[in-house]
Amino acid sequence: MQGVSNPSPDDLDRRLVVSALGVVQILAWGTSFYFPAVFAAPIVADTGWSLGIVVSGTSIGLMVAGLISPQVGRLIDRNGARPVLAASSLLNAAGLTGVAFAPNTAIYLVAWVVMGLGMGSGLYDAVFAALGQRYGDTARGPITNLTLFGGFSSTVCWPLSAFMIEHTGWRTACLIYAGLHLVLALPLQLTVTPKRVTPPRATGDETSADVQRASPPIRNERLLFTLVATVLSFAAGIGAIVIVHFMIFLQAKGVAAAAAVSYGTLFGPAQVGARVVERLFGTGYHPVWTMIGCCVLMALGLGLLAGGFPYLVLTILIYGAGYGISWVGRGTLPLALFGPVRFPRLMGKIAFPSLIVQALAPSAGALMIERFGADATIGLLTGLALINVVLIGLVWLLYRAQRPTEW
Numbered sequence: 001m002q003g004v005s006n007p008s009p010d011d012l013d014r015r016l017v018v019s020a021l022g023v024v025q026i027l028a029w030g031t032s033f034y035f036p037a038v039f040a041a042p043i044v045a046d047t048g049w050s051l052g053i054v055v056s057g058t059s060i061g062l063m064v065a066g067l068i069s070p071q072v073g074r075l076i077d078r079n080g081a082r083p084v085l086a087a088s089s090l091l092n093a094a095g096l097t098g099v100a101f102a103p104n105t106a107i108y109l110v111a112w113v114v115m116g117l118g119m120g121s122g123l124y125d126a127v128f129a130a131l132g133q134r135y136g137d138t139a140r141g142p143i144t145n146l147t148l149f150g151g152f153s154s155t156v157c158w159p160l161s162a163f164m165i166e167h168t169g170w171r172t173a174c175l176i177y178a179g180l181h182l183v184l185a186l187p188l189q190l191t192v193t194p195k196r197v198t199p200p201r202a203t204g205d206e207t208s209a210d211v212q213r214a215s216p217p218i219r220n221e222r223l224l225f226t227l228v229a230t231v232l233s234f235a236a237g238i239g240a241i242v243i244v245h246f247m248i249f250l251q252a253k254g255v256a257a258a259a260a261v262s263y264g265t266l267f268g269p270a271q272v273g274a275r276v277v278e279r280l281f282g283t284g285y286h287p288v289w290t291m292i293g294c295c296v297l298m299a300l301g302l303g304l305l306a307g308g309f310p311y312l313v314l315t316i317l318i319y320g321a322g323y324g325i326s327w328v329g330r331g332t333l334p335l336a337l338f339g340p341v342r343f344p345r346l347m348g349k350i351a352f353p354s355l356i357v358q359a360l361a362p363s364a365g366a367l368m369i370e371r372f373g374a375d376a377t378i379g380l381l382t383g384l385a386l387i388n389v390v391l392i393g394l395v396w397l398l399y400r401a402q403r404p405t406e407w
Contacts, residue, residue: 012192018142020188021127022149027185029150030157031096031177032061032119038161042170053105057112059359064116066355072121073129073348081130082193088122089186093178100174124150125351128331130193132343140287143331144279151272151324219402227395228334229350234388235294235326237357238381241365252374253308263312270320278328287336288396291329295392297322299385306378337399
């Protein structure tokens, strides 16, 4: 009797694929972007290193991730996502091990360079490219679902990190996380990611003309691409400044430190809630409306904060919702505009400026606060957010003029 073989990664249910990759995203974000929030203070207390140096590790990681993102997109396009995502788990494990054993700041920062390679090859942008390559025009749902998992990174990893640091020390906690990348993240990614994927629209007996119809040329494509990359970079930069300096902004508005922390807990649920709404209703409208909503909500939230709107809960929920769906639009808008065939390469190119801006933004925000004050910085961010509303409006006008039936 012939045995029943296990399903290949190509045959797996989408929910299983997204769930597995989502678990990996929780771990990946929690041990990189969200790392300093809990680890920075214990590292400073134990080593005597400056807080600026310790926190700058994440900025270095984001910078490296941005620099390699175009190449990551090309590798996924050419070789499939499996080797790239697997490498991200190995690099994250190696980087965390380097952080754990770092005897000085030089080795610590070198370890973050390695972490940056893992971030560039394994965070949202790379996985968005993988999902777009695998599911083609139908990847919007999986991309949105993936961001739902990512939204719980701080919720899961912050208390877990605090528990491990308290009971084992920060160095051992880093090693435990490194082990999780090897024994949990790596097997999950290898299990659900096929060795090579041909985009659904370019498979079988389809001719080259069929592929062209799947991703027809766009007039003013370079301008449209530049506008999209700029919008996403503005959203990422504004978001990074607000996340890092959120407590300072609230205290500048007269909120006590303890109350500011309580208000800060609303930020995560606002992001996830907005992504749930996008998941439920997003199939009924073009992804550009997701980014329009993102830009408008971020500008409105910052404007209300700048103007001293008395209902801070509502202000935070509005802003957090806009920022939350920015990550959905980051994956779904380029896919809808430029098609699945070129999506992995274009995703890498779009991620390049966005990650660089995200790396530099917190330091830029600190300089603005020191020089002009928190209130003026909020006002400047509001102005940038309003510019982003205009830019995404231009994207809408340019593309609508060419494809009016899609809107």
